[in-house]
Amino acid sequence: MLSAILVMAGIALVLGGVLGWAAIRFRVQEDPLVEKIDAILPQTQCGQCGYPGCKPYAEAISKGDADINRCPPGGEEGVKRLAELLGVEPKPLGEGLEHKPKSVAVIDEALCIGCTLCIQACPVDAIVGAAKQMHTVVADECTGCELCIQPCPVDCIRMEVIHEDIANWKWRYPVIPLKKVA
Amino acid sequence: MRKLHAFNGGVHPEGHKGESTGRPIETMPLLPRYVVPLRQHIGEPARPVVKPGDRVLRGQLIGQPEGYVSVGVHAPTSGRVLAVEPRPVPHPSGLADLCVVIDSDGEDRTVETAPLDWRAMDPSALRNRLREMGLAGLGGAVFPSFIKLNPGARRHIPILILNGAECEPWITCDDLLMRERAADILAGAEIMRHMLGTEEVLVGIEDNKPEAIAAMTAAAGGRGVEVVAIASLYPGGGGKQITYTLTGRVVPAGGLSTDVGVQVFNVGTAYALLRAIRDGEPLVSRIVTVTGHVVRPGNFETRLGTPVADLLRAAGGELPDATGQIIGGPMMGFGLMDEAAPITKSVNCVIVKNAALFPAAPAPMPCIRCGACARACPAELQPFELYWYARTRDFGKTQTYHLFDCIECGCCSYVCPSHIPLVEYYRFAKSEIWSREHEKQAADQARERHEFRAFRLEREKQEKAEKLAKKASERLEGGAVAAEDPEAARKKALLQAAIAKAQKAKEAVRPKNVDNLPPDKQREIDAIEARRAQAGQAEQAAETEAKR
Amino acid sequence: MTGSPHTVLAGNSVRLVMLKVLVALIPGIVAHAWFFGPGIWVSLLLCTLLGVAFEALALLMRGYPLKPFLSDGSTVVTAWLLALSMPTLAPWWLYAVGMLFAILVAKHLYGGLGQNLFNPAMIGFAVLLVSFPVYMTQWPAPVELASHTPDLIESFDLVFAGQGAVSPDAYTTATPLDLLRTQRLAGDEVGGIMAQPAFGVVGGTGHEMVVLMYLLGGLLLLNYRLITWHIPVAFLGTIAVTAGVLQFLDPTNHPDPLFHLTSGGAMLAAFFILTDPVSASATPRGKLIYAGLAGFLVVMIRNYGGYPDGVAFTVLIANMAVPFIDAYTQPRVFGHGRKEKGK
Numbered sequence A: 001m002l003s004a005i006l007v008m009a010g011i012a013l014v015l016g017g018v019l020g021w022a023a024i025r026f027r028v029q030e031d032p033l034v035e036k037i038d039a040i041l042p043q044t045q046c047g048q049c050g051y052p053g054c055k056p057y058a059e060a061i062s063k064g065d066a067d068i069n070r071c072p073p074g075g076e077e078g079v080k081r082l083a084e085l086l087g088v089e090p091k092p093l094g095e096g097l098e099h100k101p102k103s104v105a106v107i108d109e110a111l112c113i114g115c116t117l118c119i120q121a122c123p124v125d126a127i128v129g130a131a132k133q134m135h136t137v138v139a140d141e142c143t144g145c146e147l148c149i150q151p152c153p154v155d156c157i158r159m160e161v162i163h164e165d166i167a168n169w170k171w172r173y174p175v176i177p178l179k180k181v182a
Numbered sequence B: 001m002r003k004l005h006a007f008n009g010g011v012h013p014e015g016h017k018g019e020s021t022g023r024p025i026e027t028m029p030l031l032p033r034y035v036v037p038l039r040q041h042i043g044e045p046a047r048p049v050v051k052p053g054d055r056v057l058r059g060q061l062i063g064q065p066e067g068y069v070s071v072g073v074h075a076p077t078s079g080r081v082l083a084v085e086p087r088p089v090p091h092p093s094g095l096a097d098l099c100v101v102i103d104s105d106g107e108d109r110t111v112e113t114a115p116l117d118w119r120a121m122d123p124s125a126l127r128n129r130l131r132e133m134g135l136a137g138l139g140g141a142v143f144p145s146f147i148k149l150n151p152g153a154r155r156h157i158p159i160l161i162l163n164g165a166e167c168e169p170w171i172t173c174d175d176l177l178m179r180e181r182a183a184d185i186l187a188g189a190e191i192m193r194h195m196l197g198t199e200e201v202l203v204g205i206e207d208n209k210p211e212a213i214a215a216m217t218a219a220a221g222g223r224g225v226e227v228v229a230i231a232s233l234y235p236g237g238g239g240k241q242i243t244y245t246l247t248g249r250v251v252p253a254g255g256l257s258t259d260v261g262v263q264v265f266n267v268g269t270a271y272a273l274l275r276a277i278r279d280g281e282p283l284v285s286r287i288v289t290v291t292g293h294v295v296r297p298g299n300f301e302t303r304l305g306t307p308v309a310d311l312l313r314a315a316g317g318e319l320p321d322a323t324g325q326i327i328g329g330p331m332m333g334f335g336l337m338d339e340a341a342p343i344t345k346s347v348n349c350v351i352v353k354n355a356a357l358f359p360a361a362p363a364p365m366p367c368i369r370c371g372a373c374a375r376a377c378p379a380e381l382q383p384f385e386l387y388w389y390a391r392t393r394d395f396g397k398t399q400t401y402h403l404f405d406c407i408e409c410g411c412c413s414y415v416c417p418s419h420i421p422l423v424e425y426y427r428f429a430k431s432e433i434w435s436r437e438h439e440k441q442a443a444d445q446a447r448e449r450h451e452f453r454a455f456r457l458e459r460e461k462q463e464k465a466e467k468l469a470k471k472a473s474e475r476l477e478g479g480a481v482a483a484e485d486p487e488a489a490r491k492k493a494l495l496q497a498a499i500a501k502a503q504k505a506k507e508a509v510r511p512k513n514v515d516n517l518p519p520d521k522q523r524e525i526d527a528i529e530a531r532r533a534q535a536g537q538a539e540q541a542a543e544t545e546a547k548r
Numbered sequence C: 001m002t003g004s005p006h007t008v009l010a011g012n013s014v015r016l017v018m019l020k021v022l023v024a025l026i027p028g029i030v031a032h033a034w035f036f037g038p039g040i041w042v043s044l045l046l047c048t049l050l051g052v053a054f055e056a057l058a059l060l061m062r063g064y065p066l067k068p069f070l071s072d073g074s075t076v077v078t079a080w081l082l083a084l085s086m087p088t089l090a091p092w093w094l095y096a097v098g099m100l101f102a103i104l105v106a107k108h109l110y111g112g113l114g115q116n117l118f119n120p121a122m123i124g125f126a127v128l129l130v131s132f133p134v135y136m137t138q139w140p141a142p143v144e145l146a147s148h149t150p151d152l153i154e155s156f157d158l159v160f161a162g163q164g165a166v167s168p169d170a171y172t173t174a175t176p177l178d179l180l181r182t183q184r185l186a187g188d189e190v191g192g193i194m195a196q197p198a199f200g201v202v203g204g205t206g207h208e209m210v211v212l213m214y215l216l217g218g219l220l221l222l223n224y225r226l227i228t229w230h231i232p233v234a235f236l237g238t239i240a241v242t243a244g245v246l247q248f249l250d251p252t253n254h255p256d257p258l259f260h261l262t263s264g265g266a267m268l269a270a271f272f273i274l275t276d277p278v279s280a281s282a283t284p285r286g287k288l289i290y291a292g293l294a295g296f297l298v299v300m301i302r303n304y305g306g307y308p309d310g311v312a313f314t315v316l317i318a319n320m321a322v323p324f325i326d327a328y329t330q331p332r333v334f335g336h337g338r339k340e341k342g343k
């Protein structure tokens, strides 16, 4: 009896030791959770969540400092996916935050004075142009964050919603008339 | 006798071919106005090269091919350009797309044309001409023909299949074309054979078209072309299906028929190719079947850009109590939203519906897993499993059940006792998967660019600080810094080298930001469209899914 | 609606599918009435009415429209299958309990038409067999052997009031499978047991003819293309092979394969119960495994288990294995991994 207990305890000790050593030896350097959260965030880099970009927000979520419903560009869908990842209940977007259709910034090239302020504001370097020269937005790279609107001294930047056209049109979820009557 | 191979499943919908085969092909009268979309083929839309007010001649290039997967668009008649603007086009979405609106001057003058000496021409030059002349598959998939006519460096394509199966009900444009212009079709095939270097030419025609088989057989005499009657079984004209039926070769999933040494063209495409080369005439018209609930059903040689409403008028107009139109066949076509939409290279048929011919679909019931769909599926899929996962938006699972091997032929929905619109679920799931893929790419790009920006700002700050420090020290000690502290200098050099290296690496992964649309993305979308269009109709556009 | 196809197979519907199943059951029912008396009509009627009532109740509670689901015929199929599996002339409440479990629990608690993991009729049957074993062994005696066969009126009385002119012993008996089991447990040899008149030519007087008619109905289903050959062939084949091997090893204790095939619920299960698409495997290879498993278990339960006939339990066990079987037997998709010819 005693020997059995001793053997079991011995095995437990050895295994525990191996596990502990493995945990230290093979510790993953970067927190993979942050990466996973960041992969869900839309990368609009707009700062509406209160953090200077998506990655910092992801870090805050993983540390438990931030709620999952702070990112308007991600919308309800994004919150849902975060909730799934973290195993918590999904919730509506936070107070005062609103999901808007994706849009791109357009610079009125006739008004632009080439001040470069918008270039400095753009989080993804999607605006090209040099000092004193007309600037323009590379639509394909613009994330629609709206950060360039404020700094413009002559208010020549506006947001244009991306409309559905034949190239980006999607088939809809079929509407099935037969469902619950209530 | 050639040994034919039977593909799995398939269905026998009522043919309804007789309605529109009674009269020979009629030529549409000249219209006062044409609306010519610039996106008539798979790939990037053509770029307009005319502006409002310009005078154009018939056959004049009005849309320049843009990017590799693209072909030209031409004026259907002479006249004046009224507008270049979005107009309704035949598309399931009912959305508008960029079109060139041409007011005809009634003279129908043409640009100068000259036949091409195809035997003497360099193959790549010949292909370029075909690209400019707007040649795209006329079976419905409208994949640029010049790409399919490029055998590639390593590949040998021993078999050319001319697809005259026309397996969709109601459509008869290929049937009539084969009856009336068999010799021209085969002359076109001759040129294709030359360009591809194929040895064998097979013509597959469903056995519900005896006249076409007779005409083609008669014309084939002495040309080394074999005309084969195949069983009438939808979707026997799908590219992969006809390849298997005639040769027993199985096109690998996600691959092309050229992977197994076969190239497939619709008979209409062969005819258009001949016109382009023998007469030097770009693609400005095609044969369209008008049938169903109209006064005079038939086939019409129709200029591209003809509004559907005008075409219907040529067929005597709709009969009373019509309930809308289908573009294409009833198995794979889509409902037309606006009769102002024009005929394009992809429109082979307009069917006018009424309540008797096309009763409203019965209300769907739950799936009872009866397996009828799986027995009917030519792609040998398990449609009810796909449906289950597409319905619950479990897109990962739909892919493990090979969603992307579905050719959207509609056989499963056709036989489903529960009347579930299965194909619609598959289309929804496919579009959703593509768009997520697209979004993910965009997000990755944004993340990279944002990280790079952070890195750049950091570097700039550092450089500035260094510069300041250097200046300050220069002023103080007169340039003896480097000698004074070799250790610090070495560190600095190392650091700079590292920064330079990191920057280089970043630059390498940085996506090209100069193109307005990354070509790979575009190609992907093209591939998708091609796949979708491919199944039902002759033209085997699967070529698009080309190894990307 | 822009979706294609714009046309569907005319007249095709779930109702038609179910109707064809009912039609295919008719030869068996007629044979049943002929060989065991008209009592079967009473139980069919009762189960059908009960089924429709429970279905309507479930639909109302779940907020589904009544008309499409009540008229789809699936409830009637369940009702008939249960009625045919149960002893006729049982008290009415026995049918009621069976149908209650079949429709409310097995069908609607799992989500209704198309969603049920288990065959509803077999759930109902299994519940009864476990809860009321005595009633479930009182089968009507074949007309040929009975001293008295209740007519239609008397059958009604028996079912609803529980009383007849004569004592139940006159018209009920144990099934051949029952007899076999009890007498084998008593130590008799199979050969001797099966010489009794109740065993008929191959599988039991009366029973063998009904089974033959089920086979006929099954062929009808095959002809309608509502079922494929896989399940019946695999099921009956495995029964024959397993029973054959056992008999070869120990002929004194095991009846011959033909007896197994023609007695109890085997034939009904082969064509009508195991093939219920909702709860059956759906892939060709899966069907073979699924039905083979069921066939093997039937013989095992009959020869070694605690119940005379194991069909209900084996069906349920096989149903349970379906998701697993299907997941591992997905057929090859066109263009995937077939050897390329001609290259």
Ligand code: SF4
Pocket (backbone or CB within 6 Å): A041, A042, A043, A044, A045, A046, A047, A048, A049, A050, A051, A052, A053, A054, A055, A057, A070, A071, A072, A073, A074
């Ligand atoms: S709110 Fe803006 S910055 Fe914050 S996570 Fe969302 S997209 Fe990124």
Ligand code: SF4
Pocket (backbone or CB within 6 Å): B366, B367, B368, B369, B370, B371, B372, B373, B374, B383, B384, B387, B412, B415, B416, B417, B418, B419, B420, B422
């Ligand atoms: S045909 Fe319809 S009901 Fe039958 S399995 Fe397929 S989807 Fe389900």
Ligand code: SF4
Pocket (backbone or CB within 6 Å): B373, B376, B377, B378, B379, B380, B381, B383, B405, B406, B407, B408, B409, B410, B411, B412, B413, B422, B423
């Ligand atoms: S539409 Fe797709 S799933 Fe349905 S039968 Fe055709 S290939 Fe199979």
